[in-house]
Amino acid sequence: MIKTTDVAIIGGGVIGCATAYALASAGLTVVLLERDRIACEASGEAAGMLAPQAEAAEAGPFLDLGMRSRDLFPALADALREETGLDVGYRQHGTLYACLTEAEAAEARRRLAWQQSQGLRVEWWEAGKVREREAGISPAVRGALYIPGDHQVTSGTFTRALALAAARRGAEIREGAPVTGFVRDRKRIVAVKTLEETVSAGRYILAAGPWSAQVAYALGLPVPVVPVRGQLCMVGLLQGGPRHVIYSRLAYLVPRPGGEVILGTTVEFAGFDKRVTVEGLQGILAGAQALYPALRGAEVRQAWAGLRPCTTDALPLLGPVPEMEELVVATGHHRNGILLAPITAHLLREQIVDGRTSVPLAPFRVDRPLPAQAPEAR
Ligand SMILES: Cc1cc2nc3c(=O)[nH]c(=O)nc-3n(C[C@H](O)[C@H](O)[C@H](O)COP(=O)(O)OP(=O)(O)OC[C@H]3O[C@@H](n4cnc5c(N)ncnc54)[C@H](O)[C@@H]3O)c2cc1C
Numbered sequence: 001m002i003k004t005t006d007v008a009i010i011g012g013g014v015i016g017c018a019t020a021y022a023l024a025s026a027g028l029t030v031v032l033l034e035r036d037r038i039a040c041e042a043s044g045e046a047a048g049m050l051a052p053q054a055e056a057a058e059a060g061p062f063l064d065l066g067m068r069s070r071d072l073f074p075a076l077a078d079a080l081r082e083e084t085g086l087d088v089g090y091r092q093h094g095t096l097y098a099c100l101t102e103a104e105a106a107e108a109r110r111r112l113a114w115q116q117s118q119g120l121r122v123e124w125w126e127a128g129k130v131r132e133r134e135a136g137i138s139p140a141v142r143g144a145l146y147i148p149g150d151h152q153v154t155s156g157t158f159t160r161a162l163a164l165a166a167a168r169r170g171a172e173i174r175e176g177a178p179v180t181g182f183v184r185d186r187k188r189i190v191a192v193k194t195l196e197e198t199v200s201a202g203r204y205i206l207a208a209g210p211w212s213a214q215v216a217y218a219l220g221l222p223v224p225v226v227p228v229r230g231q232l233c234m235v236g237l238l239q240g241g242p243r244h245v246i247y248s249r250l251a252y253l254v255p256r257p258g259g260e261v262i263l264g265t266t267v268e269f270a271g272f273d274k275r276v277t278v279e280g281l282q283g284i285l286a287g288a289q290a291l292y293p294a295l296r297g298a299e300v301r302q303a304w305a306g307l308r309p310c311t312t313d314a315l316p317l318l319g320p321v322p323e324m325e326e327l328v329v330a331t332g333h334h335r336n337g338i339l340l341a342p343i344t345a346h347l348l349r350e351q352i353v354d355g356r357t358s359v360p361l362a363p364f365r366v367d368r369p370l371p372a373q374a375p376e377a378r
Pocket of ligand 1 (some may be wrong): 010011012013014015017034035036037038039040041042043044045046048049050062156177178179181207208209210211212214222229231232260265305306307308309324328331332333334335336337338339
C-alpha cells in the first residue's frame with residue numbers, strides 16, 4: 001500500500017513539528033515520520049532560551065530571523081494552550097548578559113551601541129543595579145546588558161504541543177517510523193520509505209536534525225550539517241535563585257518554575273556521542289558557580305546531553321534543493337532551533353503554499369559556499 005499526502009516530513013523534532021503544524025493549519029495533508037519519539041533528541045533536551053539579542057554578535061540574517069521568530073511566540077504559546085491544553089512554559093523574565101571582565105564589558109557595550117542603533121530594546125546595568133536585581137550573582141560581575149525581550153520556553157513541551165496541535169489539524173504523526181530510503185524516478189523523489197510503509201508526497205521536508213546528512217546520503221545529496229554536543233544539568237535551590245535568564249561567557253542559568261535552574265553548556269565536536277562527561281559537567285558547574293555563588297548548596301538533580309545540528313557558518317539550511325525541488329531542507333539551526341522553529345515553519349509554509357517567502361532564503365541555501373570549519377572548531 002502506498003500512502004499519498006501533500007507533504008511528508010522526516011523528523012519529529014521542533015522543526016518538523018512546527019512545520020507540520022503550520023502546513024496542516026494551511027489545509028495541506030501532512031505525514032510526519034519520526035524514527036523514535038517526538039522530541040526525543042535536542043528538541044526535548046534544549047535549555048529553551050529565546051535569545052536572538054544575547055546570541056547575535058552582530059546584525060545579519062540570524063538576528064533578522066531570530067527577532068521575527070521571537071515575536072511569534074506570545075500568540076503561538078496562547079494558540080497551543082487553547083488547542084492542546086498544554087502550557088509550553090513561555091516565561092517573560094528577560095535575559096541578563098553578565099560581564100565578569102573588562103574585556104567582556106567592552107564587548108557588551110559594543111553590542112549595546114549597535115543593538116540600540118537598530119532600534120532594539122537593551123540597557124546597560126552597572127554592577128550595583130545587577131546585584132540589586134539578582135542578589136545571588138557574583139560580586140565580580142562588572143555590569144550586564146539587560147535584554148527585556150529575550151525570554152524562554154520549555155523545549156520538550158513546546159515540541160510535543162506543536163505535534164499534538166498538528167495532529168488535531170489532521171496531520172498524521174508517526175512515531176517509531178525511521179525513514180530508510182527513497183523511491184526515485186531518475187532524479188525525482190516519488191516516495192519515501194520507512195520499515196512499514198511507503199509514503200508518496202508532493203513535497204518532502206528533511207528535518208532530521210544532525211542525522212539529515214545521513215538521510216540525504218541515500219539521495220547522493222550532500223547536506224553540510226554535523227552534530228555538536230551540548231551538555232546541561234538541572235539543579236534545585238531551596239530558596240532564591242535567579243529571576244532572569246543569566247547568560248555569560250562562563251555558563252548560562254535558566255530559571256524554571258519550582259526553584260529549578262538549568263545550567264549550561266558545552267560546545268563539543270564529539271560525533272554522535274551523547275554521553276555526559278566529568279570534564280563537561282565540571283566546566284559547567286565551575287562556571288555557573290563562579291557566576292552565581294548562591295548555587296553552591298543547590299542539589300544536582302539531573303544531567304544530560306544533546307546534539308545540535310550545526311553548519312560551519314552557524315546559519316540554518318532552509319529551502320528547496322536546486323534540481324530536486326520536491327525536497328525541502330530545514331535543518332542546521334545549531335544553538336537556536338527552539339527560537340527559530342516558528343519562523344522556519346512560517347517560511348516553509350509560504351514557500352510551499354505561495355511559492356515565495358517574505359524573507360529571502362538566499363543566505364540559507366543548501367548549496368551556498370561554506371567555510372571549511374565552524375568557528376568553535378577553529
Ligand atoms: C544542550 C543544548 C542546549 C540548547 N539550548 C537551546 C536554547 O536555549 N534555545 C534554542 O533555541 N535552541 C537550543 N538548542 C538547540 C536546539 O535544541 C536545536 O537547534 C533544535 O532542537 C534542532 O531541532 P531539529 O528538529 O532540527 O532536530 P532534532 O531535535 O534533533 O530532531 C530531529 C529528529 O529527527 C529524527 N530522525 C533522525 N533520523 C531519522 C530518520 N531516518 N527517520 C525519521 N526520523 C529521524 C530524530 O529522532 C529526531 O527526533 C540547544 C541544543 C542543545 C543540545
